[in-house]
Amino acid sequence: MSEEDDLDLNSLDDDELVQQMHDDLYDGLKEEIIEAVNILLARKWTPYDVLTKALVEGMRIVGIDFRDGILFVPEVLLAANAMKGGMVLLRPLLAETGAPRVGKMVIGTVKGDIHDIGKNLVGMMMEGAGFDVIDLGINNPVENYLEAIEEHQPDILGMSALLTTTMPYMKVVIDTLKEKGMRDDYVVLVGGAPLNEEFADAIGADAYCRDAAVAVETAKDFMARKHNQLASA
């Protein structure tokens, strides 16, 4: 794009700017997203509104087109990296302003597996949806999950695996939780390319999440049920 064609984001009104941010997320334009986040903050938008109305909504559109086979992994990664740019600015402000928190999640890739693209996307989208996310990284033995659960007392435990050879380890973690009488204290969500609902059922997970958008919706559903149960108790 020539300089003459460059769009001055400052010249857009709020609605136009948010629409432009959705487009820029879709196109993976990190610098533009960072600039637009700064503009909205300067216009006295709350960090929470910038996050939800601009970034999360933009990523929701990306997620739909990924699910429908219009976008592919490289494009989703670019969009995620652009959102990350905005999140770096928003994260400390969200903490300062006491934005609403939906719940807490511990997430990690299981032992023997170093793949984290899907897990990272889920973590980022969960954070965007108002969850506190404790990311354990890759190659996690059951002890790592147990320690994190004890330390952070999450609502949700998320496990990810990309390999057929590593996905059975999720059952090791769930069985350990059962042995310790802790299984029912947490919602266990699992995901990863070779997984399916049948596998999630077989290992005793609460749900299989096909992608990051499904993970967020599933987590929100479980949190809503939990609140309803507490309210009616």
Add this chain to the structure above:
Amino acid sequence: MELAPSEEFDFKRGKGDVLLIACGALAREIVALIELNGWTHLDVTCLPAKWHNTPQFIPDGVRKKIQEAKGNYTKIYCVYADCGTGGLLDKVLEEEGVERIAGPHCYSFFSGNDVFAEREDADMRAFFLTDYLARHFDKLIWQGLGLDRHPELLSDYFGNYEKLVFFAQVPDEKLQILARDAAKKLGLAYEYRETGFGDLATFMSAAEPA
């Protein structure tokens, strides 16, 4: 197993009465083994090798091939490992009564499934190439992952890897150069292991008519 070369048999599709339904990434090796061993009873049909990146297409693709072939062959075998289908391919094969080569993926059965499993921990941070993948690295991996257009995504994809291991089925200097170049492009250490055809040869030698 003895792989005695035969100059008398050039494989032609549509001749054998035992069908191998295989990943296109294995076609060259399968035909080489058929010709080396004079396995005239074997026929081969392949599905797209590019499904390496989208294994969700494999189970239905294999089912379609089986149903098209039933009645035309005395026996059908599947030359796919689980290949990232998470057991869904096995479900299809069980329903269709077709046996497949054992293993989680081709790197494993080329190495020998037992050998591969023993090295699982040591190779956890390894990215694998076979002859096919070395030959088609640029198209299938580099372009397939969008790295030609977005090299900045390299660390997203390969940041947790440390080495590239080239499992060579047939010693080939040119392929070794390609594999080494691939490792360099990905920023990984390079390791070469000559596997031969591994468990593929054993599986094919046992693929007999009903």
